Amino acid sequence: MSRLRVLWVSLLGLALVRCTVPSLEDLWREKGFCAAGDEDCGMLRIRVDAQGFEPGCLKFEAKEAGRDATLTATVPYRGTARAGKTLTQGFSPPKDWGLGVTVSVSAFEQGCEGKAVTAQSRQSTLREGGVSEVAFVVAATDADRDGYVSVATGGSDCSDELAEVNPGAAELCNEADDNCNGAKDEGLGLGDTCATELGCMGVKVCGQGGAVTCVAQTEQAAWADDDQDGHGDTSRGQVPVCSSTLPPNRLPLTAPHDDCDDDDARIHPGAVEVCNELDDNCINGTDEGFGIGQACTDPTYQCVNGRVFCGRDGGTQCLPPATVPTWYPDDDQDFFGASDGGVLSCPVPAPGFVNQRGDCDDGNPFIHPNALELCDEQDNNCNNLVDENGACRGDGPTWVSESVNNGGPALRGVSLFGDGGVWVVGDDSTRAIKPSGSSSFTVLPGKCTGGTTQRALYGVWAHPQTGVAYIGGDNDILTIQSPSSSWCDPYKPPSASGTTTSLKGFVGNDGGVLIVGVGSLSNGTVGGSFEWDGGIATVPVQSYSGQPLFGVDGVSQTLLFAVGDASGRSNILRRSGGSGGWVPEASVPDAGALWAVDVVNNKLAYAVGANGTFLAWNGATWSIGYGPVTNDILTGVLAFGSNSVYVVSANGYIFRYNGRAWTQFSVGMSLYDIEGTSPEDIWAVGNFGNVFHYPGWPQ
Incomplete structure (x- = not known):
C-alpha cells in the first residue's frame, strides 16, 4: 500500500472517532434532576434555604417553557446531613427541551405528600455550555421545634407553642386537642362503664398525667376476715369493698391483720393451742407443748415404745408401734398357743399367753407343731398323722x-x-x-x-x-x-x-x-x-x-x-x-x-x-x-x-x-x-x- 493511502485511512479513522464522542451538554441533558447533593451536576444549580423551620422534605419540579413537559424530584431534608444548610440541587433539561424552564420548590412538614407548607417558582433561561443558578428561600414558623409548622404559616400545628401538641401526638385525657384534629379526648371512652383497681364498678374519667382512670362513686379497702374471728387474713392484702359500710367478713385497716388461717374461726393469734395438727395460735408452730412424737405407753396394747399423737378430742393419745405382737392362749403351757383367740399386746397380756400359734391341741402339752411323735394314739406334731415314723413298737399302744x-x-x-x-x-x-x-x-x-x-x-x-x-x-x-x-x-x-x-x-x-x-x-x-x-x-x-x-x-x-x-x-x-x-x-x-x-x-x-x-x-x-x-x-x-x-x-x-x-x-x-x-x-x-x-x- 502507498504512503498516501495509509495517511488517508488514518485521517478517516480519526474523523470517525471524533464524531462519536458526546459533548458535556449531551451528558448533562441526559440526567434531568441530579442525585441529591451532587452540586456539580447539570446546567442549573437550584439553591434552597429554609427559615423558621426544617422541612421534612423538599419537592422540586421543572417545566419546559411553553410546553407541559415536567420533571420532579423529592429530597429528604430534616434528619439528614444537609439539615440547617443550603441545599443545592442540580438539573439538566432533556435533549428535546428548550433552554427556557420554570423551576418550583415546595416545602413539606413531614414527607413529600399532602399539602405543602410553602411553594415558590422561578423562571430561568439556560445556556449551552454554561451553568445557571436560581435561589429560593422557604419560610414558615415551627416555634416549638416539634417538626410541625404553625397553622398561621401554612402548617398543621394547632398549638405551635407546645411541642407535645401536633398532628403526630397521641391524644391524652386532658380536655385538649393534642393531635390537632379538632376534637378533644376522642377515642378514650370517657364516661364508659369500667372496673376500678379495687374491683368496683365505675366510669372512665381523666386522671393525672393525661391517663384514663376508672372512678367508682363509693369504694374502700379492707382486710379479709372470712371466718369472722376479728383477725385479717395474712395471706391476702387489702381487698375492695364497694360500699360505705363493711360487710361482716371484712375488717377496717385499723384491725389486726395476722390470721394464719382465715377459714377457721378457732385459729388466730391468742387462741388456745389444741392438739389437732394445726397452728391454732399462729405462732408458726403446730401442737407445741403436747410432746408430739415423744415416747409413751399405749393404753390399749401397753406398748412402752409408742409415740404421742393428737387424738380426736384435742388432747393427746399414744400411738402404738406399727407392729404389735399377737399373743395366743397357751392353756397346756407347751409354748405353742391356739390358732385363734389372739390378743394384740406388747407385753404378755396375762400368764399363759405366748406369741407362737398353731397348736392343734391346746389341752395337751405333748401335742404341738414340731413335737416328738409319741406312741399315744394321737397326732403329736400336728401333721394329721398318728404314731407315724415308728413311734410304736410291736402291735401298737395298749395297756x-x-x-x-x-x-x-x-x-x-x-x-x-x-x-x-x-x-x-x-x-x-x-x-x-x-x-x-x-x-x-x-x-x-x-x-x-x-x-x-x-x-x-x-x-x-x-x-x-x-x-x-x-x-x-x-x-x-x-x-x-x-x-x-x-x-x-x-x-x-x-x-x-x-x-x-x-x-x-x-x-x-x-x-x-x-x-x-x-x-x-x-x-x-x-x-x-x-x-x-x-x-x-x-x-x-x-x-x-x-x-x-x-x-x-x-x-x-x-x-x-x-x-x-x-x-x-x-x-x-x-x-x-x-x-x-x-x-x-x-x-x-x-x-x-x-x-x-x-x-x-x-x-x-x-x-x-x-x-x-x-x-x-x-x-x-x-x-x-x-x-x-x-x-x-x-x-x-x-x-x-x-x-x-x-x-x-x-x-x-x-x-x-x-x-x-x-x-x-x-x-x-x-x-x-x-x-x-x-x-x-x-x-x-x-x-x-x-x-x-x-x-x-x-x-
Missing part, C-alpha cells in the same frame, strides 16, 4: 400288766423318778422298785411291822434325782427306802397316830426335801396334814374333825390341794402360802367324797372320787367337770392338760379323755393310783400286785 409279787397283795401307790425309775407300794408292806433302764421290778425284803402288825403302805414319793422313796401307811408309819434297803423299820415323826394316805414332796435349792402328807386319824373320822423334812424328828399334825383326807398334790409349795371326805361330800383344802396351814376352798360343788387330786399347772387341776365325781379347777374356782359317765369310785387321776386326762377306778377301768370324748379300758381288777411323765409313759397299780404300763411294757 400291758405285770405282777410284781406273783399275784400277791394289792398295790396302793406309785411314784416315778429319774429317767424311767418307778416305785410302787401296797398292802403287807409291799415295796418294789424298777430302776431307771430296767424293765422289771424288784421287791424289797422285810416287813414294816413296827411291832407285831404288818402295815399297809398307801403313799409314796420318790426323790426325782436320787430315787430315794419316802413312804407312808397305816398305824402312823413313815419310812425311807432306797433300792438297796432290806428292812423297813419305820420312822414315826407324826405326833398323832393315824394312816398316811398320800405324800407329795419338793426338792429345795439346798438339796433338802419338804414332804407334805395327808391322812385320816381316829379310825377315819378325823383328817390330818403334816410337813416332813425326811428326818426322824417328830413333826406336828394338824387335824380336821370329820374331814379325813385321802389325796394331796401340787406344783409348788404355794399351790397344793388336799382332798377328802366331809360327811360323804367333796372336801378340798388349799395350803395357805408358806405357813403350812390349810384353808377350805370356797364354793366346792356338792359332790361325792374325793379320793385323789392332780394339779397340772397354775390354771388347771382335777379331783376325783366316789360316785364318779369329777371336779375341775380353772385357776380360780372348782366346778363339776366333764368326766367319765360312771357311778364307779374314781381312785386316781393323772392329767397332762385339759385334753389329756386319765382316771382309774375301783371297778378296774382306765378312763381316758383326749379333748373330744372319754374312752375306757378294762383291766379286770381294782386300780388305786396312776402316775406318768408323758402320754407314752403312764403307770397304774391295783389288786394282786399288778402294775400296768402304757403304751407297752418298757424294754
Whole structure:
C-alpha cells in the first residue's frame, strides 16, 4: 500500500472517532434532576434555604417553557446531613427541551405528600455550555421545634407553642386537642362503664398525667376476715369493698391483720393451742407443748415404745408401734398357743399367753407343731398323722400288766423318778422298785411291822434325782427306802397316830426335801396334814374333825390341794402360802367324797372320787367337770392338760379323755393310783400286785 493511502485511512479513522464522542451538554441533558447533593451536576444549580423551620422534605419540579413537559424530584431534608444548610440541587433539561424552564420548590412538614407548607417558582433561561443558578428561600414558623409548622404559616400545628401538641401526638385525657384534629379526648371512652383497681364498678374519667382512670362513686379497702374471728387474713392484702359500710367478713385497716388461717374461726393469734395438727395460735408452730412424737405407753396394747399423737378430742393419745405382737392362749403351757383367740399386746397380756400359734391341741402339752411323735394314739406334731415314723413298737399302744409279787397283795401307790425309775407300794408292806433302764421290778425284803402288825403302805414319793422313796401307811408309819434297803423299820415323826394316805414332796435349792402328807386319824373320822423334812424328828399334825383326807398334790409349795371326805361330800383344802396351814376352798360343788387330786399347772387341776365325781379347777374356782359317765369310785387321776386326762377306778377301768370324748379300758381288777411323765409313759397299780404300763411294757 502507498504512503498516501495509509495517511488517508488514518485521517478517516480519526474523523470517525471524533464524531462519536458526546459533548458535556449531551451528558448533562441526559440526567434531568441530579442525585441529591451532587452540586456539580447539570446546567442549573437550584439553591434552597429554609427559615423558621426544617422541612421534612423538599419537592422540586421543572417545566419546559411553553410546553407541559415536567420533571420532579423529592429530597429528604430534616434528619439528614444537609439539615440547617443550603441545599443545592442540580438539573439538566432533556435533549428535546428548550433552554427556557420554570423551576418550583415546595416545602413539606413531614414527607413529600399532602399539602405543602410553602411553594415558590422561578423562571430561568439556560445556556449551552454554561451553568445557571436560581435561589429560593422557604419560610414558615415551627416555634416549638416539634417538626410541625404553625397553622398561621401554612402548617398543621394547632398549638405551635407546645411541642407535645401536633398532628403526630397521641391524644391524652386532658380536655385538649393534642393531635390537632379538632376534637378533644376522642377515642378514650370517657364516661364508659369500667372496673376500678379495687374491683368496683365505675366510669372512665381523666386522671393525672393525661391517663384514663376508672372512678367508682363509693369504694374502700379492707382486710379479709372470712371466718369472722376479728383477725385479717395474712395471706391476702387489702381487698375492695364497694360500699360505705363493711360487710361482716371484712375488717377496717385499723384491725389486726395476722390470721394464719382465715377459714377457721378457732385459729388466730391468742387462741388456745389444741392438739389437732394445726397452728391454732399462729405462732408458726403446730401442737407445741403436747410432746408430739415423744415416747409413751399405749393404753390399749401397753406398748412402752409408742409415740404421742393428737387424738380426736384435742388432747393427746399414744400411738402404738406399727407392729404389735399377737399373743395366743397357751392353756397346756407347751409354748405353742391356739390358732385363734389372739390378743394384740406388747407385753404378755396375762400368764399363759405366748406369741407362737398353731397348736392343734391346746389341752395337751405333748401335742404341738414340731413335737416328738409319741406312741399315744394321737397326732403329736400336728401333721394329721398318728404314731407315724415308728413311734410304736410291736402291735401298737395298749395297756400291758405285770405282777410284781406273783399275784400277791394289792398295790396302793406309785411314784416315778429319774429317767424311767418307778416305785410302787401296797398292802403287807409291799415295796418294789424298777430302776431307771430296767424293765422289771424288784421287791424289797422285810416287813414294816413296827411291832407285831404288818402295815399297809398307801403313799409314796420318790426323790426325782436320787430315787430315794419316802413312804407312808397305816398305824402312823413313815419310812425311807432306797433300792438297796432290806428292812423297813419305820420312822414315826407324826405326833398323832393315824394312816398316811398320800405324800407329795419338793426338792429345795439346798438339796433338802419338804414332804407334805395327808391322812385320816381316829379310825377315819378325823383328817390330818403334816410337813416332813425326811428326818426322824417328830413333826406336828394338824387335824380336821370329820374331814379325813385321802389325796394331796401340787406344783409348788404355794399351790397344793388336799382332798377328802366331809360327811360323804367333796372336801378340798388349799395350803395357805408358806405357813403350812390349810384353808377350805370356797364354793366346792356338792359332790361325792374325793379320793385323789392332780394339779397340772397354775390354771388347771382335777379331783376325783366316789360316785364318779369329777371336779375341775380353772385357776380360780372348782366346778363339776366333764368326766367319765360312771357311778364307779374314781381312785386316781393323772392329767397332762385339759385334753389329756386319765382316771382309774375301783371297778378296774382306765378312763381316758383326749379333748373330744372319754374312752375306757378294762383291766379286770381294782386300780388305786396312776402316775406318768408323758402320754407314752403312764403307770397304774391295783389288786394282786399288778402294775400296768402304757403304751407297752418298757424294754
